[in-house]
Amino acid sequence: MTIHKIARLAKVSIATVSRTINGVPTVDPVLARRVWRVIEKQGYYPNRHARSLVSGRSRIFGLMVPEAPNAFFPEIIHTFARLCIQHNYQVLLSAICQDAGLLETAARQMIERRVDGVAILTFREQESLVEIFRDRNVSVFVIDSDRPGPLLRSVCIDYQHGIRQAVQHLAALGHNRIAFVSGPAHLKTAAVQKNAFHACMKEIGLQVAAEILLEGDHTMEAGAEAASSLVSLRHRPTAVVCSNDLMAIGLMHKASELYLDIPGDLSVVGFEDIPFAKYMIPQLTTVQISREEIATVAFETLFAAADPAINGDTQIVSSIATNLVVRGSTSMGPGRVRDGRRSRAGRAHAQANRFI
Numbered sequence: 189m190t191i192h193k194i195a196r197l198a199k200v201s202i203a204t205v206s207r208t209i210n211g212v213p214t215v216d217p218v219l220a221r222r223v224w225r226v227i228e229k230q231g232y233y234p235n236r237h238a239r240s241l242v243s244g245r246s247r248i249f250g251l252m253v254p255e256a257p258n259a260f261f262p263e264i265i266h267t268f269a270r271l272c273i274q275h276n277y278q279v280l281l282s283a284i285c286q287d288a289g290l291l292e293t294a295a296r297q298m299i300e301r302r303v304d305g306v307a308i309l310t311f312r313e314q315e316s317l318v319e320i321f322r323d324r325n326v327s328v329f330v331i332d333s334d335r336p337g338p339l340l341r342s343v344c345i346d347y348q349h350g351i352r353q354a355v356q357h358l359a360a361l362g363h364n365r366i367a368f369v370s371g372p373a374h375l376k377t378a379a380v381q382k383n384a385f386h387a388c389m390k391e392i393g394l395q396v397a398a399e400i401l402l403e404g405d406h407t408m409e410a411g412a413e414a415a416s417s418l419v420s421l422r423h424r425p426t427a428v429v430c431s432n433d434l435m436a437i438g439l440m441h442k443a444s445e446l447y448l449d450i451p452g453d454l455s456v457v458g459f460e461d462i463p464f465a466k467y468m469i470p471q472l473t474t475v476q477i478s479r480e481e482i483a484t485v486a487f488e489t490l491f492a493a494a495d496p497a498i499n500g501d502t503q504i505v506s507s508i509a510t511n512l513v514v515r516g517s518t519s520m521g522p523g524r525v526r527d528g529r530r531s532r533a534g535r536a537h538a539q540a541n542r543f544i
Contacts, residue, residue: 198226248278249490250298250306252317255283259434259462260479264309267483275491277304284310284317295320305329305490309482311377327493329486332377341489343482343506347377350475350510351384351429352391354457357473357512358427359392362521363455367400367425369414369435378403381431381459400425404435411438418454419446426454426521433458433465433474440468440517451519461513470516481508 191209195202200219207215208223226232251268253261265281272279280301282294295317298306305327308314314330321328322339333342358366368385371378382401389396402417404410411430415438418425430436436458440450448454450470458465458474465472485506 198223246302248303250280250303252282252284252308255285263479264483267480271487299324304494307486343485345508346510347381348384352388353512354429355388363427365425367428369402369430371406371431406432408434408438411435412442415439415442429457433460433462455518473515473518476511476513
């Protein structure tokens with residue numbers, strides 16, 4: 189089955205069939221419906237490669253995510269791919285590996301496939317990778333860039349709001365010695381979260397001791413090391429905020445090994461709300477970042493940039509909201525505990541699974 193046979197069966201010109209398949213809005217709706225009925229009846233599949241040669245668009249988006257396993261990204265990949273299918277796009281998926289040579293090869297493969305745009309979804313800065321695509325006039329979408337411009341679009345995460353909710357939640361429970369475990373110092377997002385923690389503690393008049401400000405690498409092992417460090421202190425914190433869920437989970441696991449009760453001895457708050465968070469015992473209180481929203485903004489931004497009819501030169505910068513999800517890993521602090529035991533009301537409050 190060819191486009192010529194489709195045109196003959198539908199009793200229209202070859203040009204009308206071509207314009208119908210390519211979604212040209214000026215095609216008569218009656219003729220378009222007739223063409224699509226023939227296409228569906230004959231089981232015809234248009235030659236995507238030939239169409240891309242004519243239109244100058246491959247209808248392929250690149251998607252690059254971290255190489256290391258991370259429970260935060262599967263939902264992003266799923267949502268991005270679903271949106272591509274719905275809008276007649278393909279996805280070329282690649283890992284962001286540590287080997288610079290392999291990373292450049294992955295970028296070159298996407299450029300060779302003439303991708304219409306690339307979403308680089310990582311919390312690490314990838315300036316060299318971005319420049320490879322921009323040098324080839326490929327639109328790029330990234331997270332948390334403070335230098336968006338031509339061919340570079342970005343979405344910002346509202347870390348300030350999420351950290352403020354976490355700190356105020358713990359303070360309301362009576363905690364006044366709150367530790368913070370940040371990500372690696374070289375990450376811009378880690379610095380933003382740490383600064384937000386300092387600012388929020390200052391807002392409510394709480395001091396931040398240097399000994400309870402720790403740095404990790406966003407792994408469970410780093411969370412376990414943080415737990416060991418905090419337990420060894422003479423004046424232990426009664427609550428801790430971690431800059432991602434994996435460190436919070438590692439911290440909770442190690443605390444259990446050290447015979448600390450969560451949340452009786454130590455309240456724990458994570459950040460991201462990965463799927464594992466609600467399957468912890470107790471369930472992890474955490475700040476939620478909508479992965480579906482990140483994927484949706486990434487797709488819609490690239491889609492707008494790829495389609496001249498949507499003014500592809502328009503810079504689109506969005507902000508992703510954050511919200512605290514209260515679960516069982518936080519409870520009343522020492523100042524709110526009677527006779528060394530949590531009250532029944534306090535336990536019920538800590539176990540409540542709700543948004544605030």
